[in-house]
Amino acid sequence: GENVEQxxxxxxxxxxxxxxxxxxYSDSASNYFPWYKQELGKRPQLIIDIRSNxxxxxxxxxxxxxxxxxxxxSLHITETQPEDSAVYFCAASIRGNNRLAFGxxxxxxxxx
Amino acid sequence: xxxxxxxxxxxxxKTGQSMTLQCAQDMNHNSMYWYRQDPGMGLRLIYYSASExxxxxxxxxxxxxxxxxxxxxxxxxxESAAPSQTSVYFCASSMTGMNTEAFFGQGTRLTxx
Numbered sequence: 447g448e449n450v451e452q453x454x455x456x457x458x459x460x461x462x463x464x465x466x467x468x469x470x471y472s473d474s475a476s477n478y479f480p481w482y483k484q485e486l487g488k489r490p491q492l493i494i495d496i497r498s499n500x501x502x503x504x505x506x507x508x509x510x511x512x513x514x515x516x517x518x519x520s521l522h523i524t525e526t527q528p529e530d531s532a533v534y535f536c537a538a539s540i541r542g543n544n545r546l547a548f549g550x551x552x553x554x555x556x557x558x
Numbered sequence: 559x560x561x562x563x564x565x566x567x568x569x570x571x572k573t574g575q576s577m578t579l580q581c582a583q584d585m586n587h588n589s590m591y592w593y594r595q596d597p598g599m600g601l602r603l604i605y606y607s608a609s610e611x612x613x614x615x616x617x618x619x620x621x622x623x624x625x626x627x628x629x630x631x632x633x634x635x636x637e638s639a640a641p642s643q644t645s646v647y648f649c650a651s652s653m654t655g656m657n658t659e660a661f662f663g664q665g666t667r668l669t670x671x
Binding site: 477478480488489490491492495497535539544545546548549550551 | 589598599600601602603606608614616648655657659660662663664665
């Protein structure tokens with residue numbers, strides 16, 4: 447089945463710097479790649495997603511890039527702020543598109 | 559418009575007890591899901607319902623059952639709770655399958671002693 451891995455598991459950045467989280471996936475048939483943000487004690491919420499026919503997508507300070515050949519996609523957060531501190535989950539659609547395989551999550555800590 | 563609502567928010571069970579976690583969505587979504595979240599393990603799919611009237615096993619279905627009562631409601635039942643089922647449970651829904659935005663409930667923190 448689909449295997450999604452995230453690196454690094456924990457990332458600390460100074461406020462104002464950029465953060466990059468990378469995910470790799472195994473199923474070449476995956477065609478949908480969302481990123482979810484989960485603040486402490488809260489529910490996961492979608493922050494950005496990308497489909498396989500697009501190489502990059504941007505929404506204000508966040509962007510996602512997709513390399514289908516290498517089977518990896520990355521989340522980029524620029525000008526980080528304390529409210530960006532959270533756990534970020536990447537996911538990839540499983541063949542058939544009724545399910546997602548989630549990575550184990552990255553803890554991002556923005557140091558003021 | 560409440561989105562996805564789960565009850566209860568917290569629950570403590572004794573080993574062997576049973577309980578049902580309730581989930582309802584008011585977004586007219588077709589697909590609903592139950593996940594469990596454990597430290598360092600991410601979100602693991604227990605069961606899902608692609609559409610009203612269908613249910614399928616996910617990655618970790620053992621010890622659980624589900625019912626898609628109608629389009630709005632999807633319940634998760636633990637027939638005989640075990641300490642290994644201590645976790646945070648999230649219900650989610652999406653319009654059609656998981657290639658559209660999924661909305662999560664607020665979670666249920668379950669402890670089995």
